[in-house]
Amino acid sequence: MSISPFQSNAEIISHEDVRTSGTYGKRGIAIVRGLGATLWDADGTQYIDCVGGQGAANLGHAHPAVVAAIQHQATQLISCPEIFHNDQRAAYLDELGAALPAGMGRLFLCNSGTEAVESALKFARLHTGRTQIVAAMRAFHGRTMGALSATYEPKYREPFEPLIPGVTHVPYDKIVALAAAVSDQTAAVILEPVQGEGGVRPASPGYLAAAAEICRQHGALLLVDEVQTGFGRTGSLFAVSQDGVTPDVLIMAKSMAGGVPMGAIAIHESLGGFTPASHGSTFGGNPLACAAGRAALKALIDDDLPAHAARKGQYIMEYLNERQLSKVREVRGRGLLIGIELKERVQPTLVALMERGVLALPAGPNVLRLLPPLVISDAEIDQALAIICEVLT
Numbered sequence: 373m374s375i376s377p378f379q380s381n382a383e384i385i386s387h388e389d390v391r392t393s394g395t396y397g398k399r400g401i402a403i404v405r406g407l408g409a410t411l412w413d414a415d416g417t418q419y420i421d422c423v424g425g426q427g428a429a430n431l432g433h434a435h436p437a438v439v440a441a442i443q444h445q446a447t448q449l450i451s452c453p454e455i456f457h458n459d460q461r462a463a464y465l466d467e468l469g470a471a472l473p474a475g476m477g478r479l480f481l482c483n484s485g486t487e488a489v490e491s492a493l494k495f496a497r498l499h500t501g502r503t504q505i506v507a508a509m510r511a512f513h514g515r516t517m518g519a520l521s522a523t524y525e526p527k528y529r530e531p532f533e534p535l536i537p538g539v540t541h542v543p544y545d546k547i548v549a550l551a552a553a554v555s556d557q558t559a560a561v562i563l564e565p566v567q568g569e570g571g572v573r574p575a576s577p578g579y580l581a582a583a584a585e586i587c588r589q590h591g592a593l594l595l596v597d598e599v600q601t602g603f604g605r606t607g608s609l610f611a612v613s614q615d616g617v618t619p620d621v622l623i624m625a626k627s628m629a630g631g632v633p634m635g636a637i638a639i640h641e642s643l644g645g646f647t648p649a650s651h652g653s654t655f656g657g658n659p660l661a662c663a664a665g666r667a668a669l670k671a672l673i674d675d676d677l678p679a680h681a682a683r684k685g686q687y688i689m690e691y692l693n694e695r696q697l698s699k700v701r702e703v704r705g706r707g708l709l710i711g712i713e714l715k716e717r718v719q720p721t722l723v724a725l726m727e728r729g730v731l732a733l734p735a736g737p738n739v740l741r742l743l744p745p746l747v748i749s750d751a752e753i754d755q756a757l758a759i760i761c762e763v764l765t
């Protein structure tokens with residue numbers, strides 16, 4: 373048993389702050405326990421969770437099926453590199469394959485979103501023999517050098533330049549601008565169905581389908597980054613199915629394995645897969661993550677959580693729109709990926725919400741982002757909404 377040596381927020385914070393890298397701007401509480409959409413700090417204060425593990429906790433905290441799968445698999449086998457076959461991996465590939473859009477038949481397993489994006493970029497170079505990538509302004513694809521090259525935010529990119537060459541950024545959701553940027557030199561176009569970190573911006577209906585057609589005309593691949601939108605978040609298991617689009621590569625991570633670190637790409641079967649030894653990962657496809665992934669996927673489907681996301685998200689957006697809150701410019705989103713654009717900076721609102729028992733996220737300087745677990749109850753939603761309205765009036 374890993375009994376905590378600490379009793380309070382203050383104790384934990386003082387220890388953590390001595391050795392932490394310094395890259396994170398942390399909030400002044402220490403979260404030690406969770407259940408569903410409820411979190412507790414070390415002082416025993418309870419919160420409604422609208423952070424959802426930054427997108428990794430679609431199933432809620434301590435989901436019993438995920439807990440049981442992890443506990444059992446830990447007694448069987450935790451690590452098993454892909455030089456061997458494994459029962460949990462084989463079952464997960466079957467089950468995930470069956471849940472993906474038809475044709476997305478080749479899977480590469482890794483451990484995080486940025487790693488999945490790297491895998492997709494490498495596959496695009498390998499498959500097309502080209503190096504040019506077209507991404508969108510305000511896009512977020514991760515922090516490692518390849519994924520960072522496709523990420524837009526200058527303050528994330530500029531300290532690390534030169535990044536990989538050949539990446540251009542076009543305005544998001546603008547078909548004409550995309551068509552003008554893609555050529556016979558383009559290896560791939562990479563897009564999010566809803567831009568998450570970039571301010572919660574859903575693409576218009578038809579945009580992804582147009583992107584797929586533009587790619588097809590030029591022999592470029594369409595890489596759809598569903599790291600944040602996937603696994604039920606926007607009202608369907610994957611957002612691309614709402615657009616009727618089958619990507620060449622679908623990029624996944626965050627809630628894939630019920631909160632256990634995992635990422636993946638699914639490659640369309642018409643493209644084959646990686647050539648031997650062209651890519652790899654030590655932890656990729658490990659049995660613990662695969663067992664958690666199986667339990668998470670089954671629970672998402674059995675409990676109909678994508679439909680919950682659609683209904684609850686629509687309720688929240690209608691509720692906020694009806695109130696005409698004085699500090700709010702616009703409410704937008706899809707499913708339970710919700711952005712509330714404010715007329716002022718979001719930071720003070722995040723603090724005020726936390727003081728009243730609601731944890732939420734920013735998405736850029738002036739957007740409040742709600743990303744609750746899809747299992748959040750109607751009562752918790754109403755409680756959180758009452759507090760949000762109080763703070764935004």
Ligand SMILES: *Cc1c(COP(=O)(O)O)cnc(C)c1O
Nearest residue numbers: 484485486512513514568599600
């Ligand atoms: C979070 C995110 C990533 C990066 O995932 P990490 O696991 O943090 O590396 C990539 N793309 C999108 C759309 C994301 O939201």
